[in-house]
Amino acid sequence: MIRFDSVSKSYPKQNRPALRDVSLEIERGEFVFLVGSSGSGKSTFLRLILREERTSHGQVHVLGKDLARLSNWKVPHMRRQLGTVFQDFRLLGNKNVGENVAFALEVIGKSRAQIRKTVPEVLDLVGLGGKEGRMPGELSGGEQQRVAIARAFANRPMLLIADEPTGNLDPQTSVGIMKLLDRINRTGTTVVMATHDQQIVDQMRKRVVELEMGRLVRDQSRGVYGYQH
């Protein structure tokens, strides 16, 4: 599903590389937590998967494709097989819940009939059935994140990338979101989630990958957030 082969990434005007010689493989259907302090390279790791950035050295394979060899105009097609969720939800404030999900399908050219069928289905799945007409501003943080997840999942992606999806939510709401992500994972979608939330990582007991100063320092199959001292 995802393979990093001795990947390094440096940004111009920064003397320390964001990632240094990272090699790693994530299989289909896995649930992986990506942990590490701020500036450890988590975001760069995710941006490389989304091909918002290119590697400086090494290769990234996503869904069997070498991203370095993927031409620019094929990138959108690659991204359609990926779902993304962010800490700040990134919903369109001037569109209602249903339209927000529909927007993602419209811009990739789905037919109207398909959209009409998919939107209620996927909103049901995230537990927002019947709230299509609400505006994002009227929803709680947790509900907004559910809309974002619905949008990311609407196209049934093989891989879901989540960048601190619970970062703005209280612990109880976070648990709900994690249950949802777990359920999505059980449908066969690979989930890669960057997080700072120790409680969640410790509870879920999934694979944990830790980055520190751009290096891969830990890869445990049923890990916890940090080493217990």
Next chain:
Amino acid sequence: MRAQFVLSEIGVGLRRNLTMTFAVIVSVALSLALAGGSLLAREQVSTMKGFWYDKVQVSIYLCNKNDAASDPNCAKGAVTEQQKQEIKTDLGKLDVVDKVYYESSDAAYKHYKEQFKDSPLADSLTPDQMQESYRVKLKDPTKYQVLQTAFSGRQGVQEVQDQRSLLENLFNLLNGMNIAALCVMALMLVVALLLIVNTVRVSAFSRRRETGIMRLVGASSFYIQMPFILEAAIAGLIGAGFACVLLVGGKYFLINNWLQEKIVLINFIGWDAVVRVLPFIIAVGVLMPAIAAFFTLRKYLKV
């Protein structure tokens, strides 16, 4: 791709940037009206050239007996019959010459009387004061030099005059005005382009949330850029429409209802010339903003 969705996005974009859109429309309209105007002015000059050059001739004025005292070219006295014959045969030998008319002093007197019949000066003239002349029509009016070298300074010839040189001044003036109009047009076009670039930038910035989400869910860059490009093209099209209205209005009010009545002598451009220019205006009005938008977006909307 769904047309309705794209159209609604365009509507939102145009309304959000109403003042900028308005500025784009006005500057495109003015610059294109100037462009069309100068194209038509050029057309006008060339119709006038064709019209006049067809009528103008080179005149070879022959000496009459009164000139002998006043003009050094005629120091040897009036032209003789033999000299006239020689000039005529030599004219016939030249390739550039199309037709030769002979105007006697009586005929010249008559023409003069006709032209200045109200002037008291005409009464003081007598036929023998007028000059005989050969009126030469050239196959190519620009080949005047050939006649000039062949006949000026010849015995019995007072002067070789190219009537075209009289008109040349007028055409030079018109051409100068045309060039000035083109310069203003070029400036306006640059202003319009900068405005378009700026409008697209602002538009892209104000919709960065939407475009960011579009990118994430895998919309093609064509799909993302399309609304912006169409927005620019539509603003340009409206501007071009105004430019067309200005041109048609100019032709109708300025030429048909005013100049044509005041100046009967000039053959003005017809509607066909105006209609020929309009598609060009529309095409430039649509393509220029679209292309400008496309290149602006390449910089501001990365994949």
